[in-house]
Each structure stands twice: as C-alpha cells, then as structure tokens.
Amino acid sequence: MLDLHRFLALIRQLGLAKTKAKNVRRLAQILVTAYDGDVPQSFQELEALPGVGHKTASVVMAQAFGVPAFPVDxxxxxxxxxxxxxxxxxxxxxxxxxxxxxxxxxxxxxxxxxxxxxxxxxxxxxxxxxxxxxxxxxxxxxxxxxxxxxx
Structure with a gap:
C-alpha cells in the first residue's frame, strides 16, 4: 500500500490540500474494496464517498452514466x-x-x-x-x- 507521505507528495502537485489528498486516498480505497474498482452509479452512493458532494456526483452521473442531471458550479x-x-x-x-x-x-x-x-x-x-x-x-x-x- 502507498505510504501516506508519498501519496501526499504525489498529489501535492495537483494543488490539493491535505484534506483533499486524504479524501482522494480514502475514496480510492473504498472504490477498490466496496465496489470492486467500479464507480457507483447512484447519487446516494456517490455523495457518501469522501470528498464527493452534490455537484461532483451530478457531474459523474451526467457525464459518465448519461443520467439527467444539471450540475451547478x-x-x-x-x-x-x-x-x-x-x-x-x-x-x-x-x-x-x-x-x-x-x-x-x-x-x-x-x-x-x-x-x-x-x-x-x-x-x-x-x-x-x-x-x-x-x-x-x-x-x-x-x-x-x-x-x-x-x-
């Protein structure tokens, strides 16, 4: 498993704060362990993931799965x-x-x-x-x- 400090060093170049980096790491772990590496296909499951709010869930549902949504940034x-x-x-x-x-x-x-x-x-x-x-x-x-x- 990737060490948290190495992970933070890799993700820091994206301009994300420590909290965001931790959320991305935890999200990846959950996707692998709970969803066999697949992205969940419901608003409820997406919004339950760390760092995923309504807008992000709407973008994923609309763009990845073609479900009607109107993400508002x-x-x-x-x-x-x-x-x-x-x-x-x-x-x-x-x-x-x-x-x-x-x-x-x-x-x-x-x-x-x-x-x-x-x-x-x-x-x-x-x-x-x-x-x-x-x-x-x-x-x-x-x-x-x-x-x-x-x-």
Missing part, C-alpha cells in the same frame, strides 16, 4: 443570475430553477454548453454584462455593467 450559478434565470440566492436554488426552465433531456448537454460559453464569452468574474453576446441579446438596453454576487 460557481460559474453556472453566476451566469444564471446574470442572465436572469435565477435570483442567485443559492446554488441549490439555481439548480432547481434551471431544471424547471429546461427540458430534462437537455440538462447534461446544456450544463457543458453554459460552461464553454462562459469560458469563451461571459467569464464569471470578467464579463461586465454589456459585452457578452448573450447578455446583449437578453438585455439590449443595458448600459452599465452587472455586478454578480458571489455565492
């Missing part, structure tokens, strides 16, 4: 608020709002499309709301930058 949360798709009160509320707005069969693809759009045109912190084509289309009379609240 900070970027999607800010864009949904900026575009008027959610009030920005919480990530959970944003996820709920987006799931109500869009058909279930589009959630997995739309999640990625919003991320890629944001990287290209409407960065979470850098877009002022008057330059992005989406923001200009949604709010053609907007003249001042939009300040997006941090979640």
């Amino acid at each position: 900070t970027h999607i949360h800010r864009l949904a608020q900026r575009w008027g798709l959610s009030d920005g009160s919480s990530v959970a509320r944003t996820e709920q709002n987006l799931k109500l707005l869009f058909p279930k069969e589009h959630w997995n693809r739309l999640h990625l499309q919003i991320i890629f759009w944001g990287r290209e045109f409407c960065t979470a912190r850098g877009c002022d709301g008057t330059v992005c084509p989406m923001c200009r289309e949604l709010y053609p009379k907007r003249r001042r930058p939009v300040i997006t609240r941090k979640p």
